[in-house]
Amino acid sequence: MARVRCLRPGEERVISKTNATALTATGGSAARRLGIPRAWRLRVGLILISLSIATLLVISFAPLGGIVIWLAILCTLCGIAAGYGLSTWRYQAGLRILNAGMIDAQDGNLKPVKIPKVRDPLLLRLYREYNKTITTLGGMFALVEECQNRVLTERNRMNVVVQVLPAALLGVDDNLCINTVNKQTETLFGKKERYLVGVSLFDVLSITDETREILRDAFLYKQDIRNQVINIHLNDAERWLSMNLSFVTQDEGEMAAVITLLDITEYKQLQESVYTREKLVAMGQLAAGVAHELNTPLGSILGYSQLLIDSCEDPQRARHFARTISEQTKRCSRIIHNLLNYARKEKCQGEFCDVNALVDEVVDTLISCRLKRYEISLERDLKDSPIVDGGCGELDIVLTNLLINAVQALKGVEKPMIRVSTGLNEGGFAYIIVEDNGPGIPGELRSRIFEPFFSTKDVGEGSGLGLSISHAMVSRRGGTLRYDSDYRDGARFVIRLPNATQATE
Template identity: 45%
Template sequence: MQLHVGILLAGMLVAALTALFYVHLAYRKVMRAMHEGILRAQEGTLRPVSVSRFPDRFLRHLVADHNLLMSSLSSTFAEMEECQYQVICERNRNEAILRSLPGALVCVDGELRINLSNHEAEELFGLSHDILHGQNLFDLFALDESSREILRDAFLYERPIVNKEILLHVGGEARYFALNLSFFRSDNLNETGAVVSILDISEYKHLQEHIYTMEKLAAMGQLAAGVAHELNTPLGNIIGYAQLIDDARVGTDQVERYTQIISHEARRCARIVEDLLNYARRDHCQMEICELNTVVKDVVDTIIFCQGKRYEVDVSFDPGPELPVKASPGQLDIVLVNLLLNAIQATAGGQNPRVVVSVRTQGGHQAAVVVEDNGPGVAPELCRRIFDPFFTTKEVGKGTGLGLAISQSIVTKLGGSIQCDSAFQGGARFVLTLPHAQSRESMNHGG
């Protein structure tokens, strides 16, 4: 009996030891698989551990948690790679955009130091990428005091700048640039950055000056035709009275009277020619403060002698209060002559043709020149189109369609506008508006 019990106990002990040994081997196998999985994960390979089914709950949970971790890490890394790929693509796209920009572009931080630039900026300033970064914007831009003040106010009040013309000396040559400035907030909302772009417009400026000159020459051609017509009368009088004196058929008193008439008619010719020369000599490039009434009166007087009498159109001027504007008389001449010639040609041949030019204030901060005529007027649907280049309502060969387009461009550059009053009855009315010189100065100085 005791022998059987001993054999049974021995068998149970062997079975227990066998089971314990089996469990130990299983644990070692699972732990070895997990260890190898962790080593693979360190090398970048995230794979779940594959082991045969084991009844131990703790071991099952451990393997399941390990595989879940590997799966989560694999998904996270895949998303990170996708994000990294998108960031690289976006960076390459932005760099391609920067490289393709026709002008120089720099970004500055809150301390006005450059932290981003494109190739055009490096070429413009003659500095490498590494040297350009960290430069102060104001040290880089050698601006005149007026432009520096505008730029300082823009950064002080975070005021954008759009197409501000500046003059920079590049390679010893003075060139014109269009400056644009815009602001943005960084991730830290307390920090502000700015993007500064400058585009070389020197060729455009030269072309613009050329167009202005051509337009002025065209206007002078029309005025010259009026001058020739206007000179015919006094020259005819001079020739006639000179012939009477030459025939010696008049007395001394008549000779003296005829001589006075000849002198008067000669001065009249000189005045007509002088008006045309004064118009031609105006420098349209020089910006200055000019009194609007004076400029308008000079142009109206020239038009009266050159074109008004030729077409038998009554041209009158109604001056307003003293209104200084920041503009060059030559540029205003081109605009005013275009408006007046259009008005005269539109009314010529009509009944009691007349053109009225007046100067007045408008809106407290603007000066206005109003040109009214009693011609056929402008159809409301054409009021906007007449400022388009090459659009004209005149007969073929009598208009280029550029006069009003160039005039609008000039006035817009001066900060004003030209509008056709579509509601005006009994003819056409054009309103030219310009900012007062004081208001332009206060705007430029942030006042």
């Protein structure tokens, strides 16, 4: 298609040499060569036509010879032709100029024509309307061309942004078929664009049935997905991805949604290593307390076993000593069992945790030594016997971290006190509340206490990961861990977990 060349309003068009040559080849040039002025050509033509008509009338009624009649008829016809040519030459010349302009416009040259010196109002109107139309079209084409250039520039800019995204981007239609990918997608899946476009999303992603249902429900109900962590297998390796899905307005057959996949495998591995490190640090802090707790029942076992040996002659006393030995042995076993539970990595599916029993075990076996050392009183308000899903392997870590933080915050406080409350709220959720009468947390720091590596303790007393990890553990169970900003008598942390009492019935 020829490129359109536009003129500014008021610019006149110069007829090309070819079109000018075509104009000189017309019948009007003969009239010009005869020397007839332009103003008189129309008048002369009308006079010739009138004379020809008069001649016909004379021939019709006058008695003339045959040859004279034919000569008169011939002269009449020539007069009519000459008169018609002279009278219509002006219009023909004007129309030829307009026709030449239209031919140039078809070639992409949108230029107004030069208006000749004519007095005929019809021709003047045609010239002006044509030039006005050409000028308007020129402006419209210029605007369209400018808009096209802007669209292409914006499209190129957006394409650059999409290609440099750190996440893999996939555009899919309503049938979950891929129609758009970026460079990160090719890198993640190890395939070129031509092997990904047109393929079903489920054929590319080796995902679990649960993730498939999440995607199907999202497309069925047009619901966006935000930061959904999924697990897939790529090239015989396990990968963790953070998936986001957003729907877009689209025409039939075009992109319906955009999916981004961010590889967080290294982050997950780092997170697991941080969890392990925090557990080791916490277990190291508890080692002295566990040793003290074990020494107490072991001393009792040793003493009562010696008394049992010395009192063999009194069966009743022997049974009492034996019963005491058995109880202290069970206590040692319980301490070791709780320590092993503390070291467990994940919650166990199909297991349940008695929250009240968990509080008793953590306080009696892991925290009691610290409470005695710093002379801290601890109150328990345990009720409703809430049961939660997933075992106690992670909850005891969370509760221990909160209690250790409370103990450390009470150093130097007069009459230090910790209170642990449990129960069920009106929504059927189990809760654990740990509060102390210490100085609390300053208002400017409350928004950061759950950030990794943030700590208000002195160097060497904390890693800044305890609350962050505890928050993540509670969140994985579908619960929440928050700091109660309305509590004014110290610090209060509230754990909220889905109750599993009905599941146990």
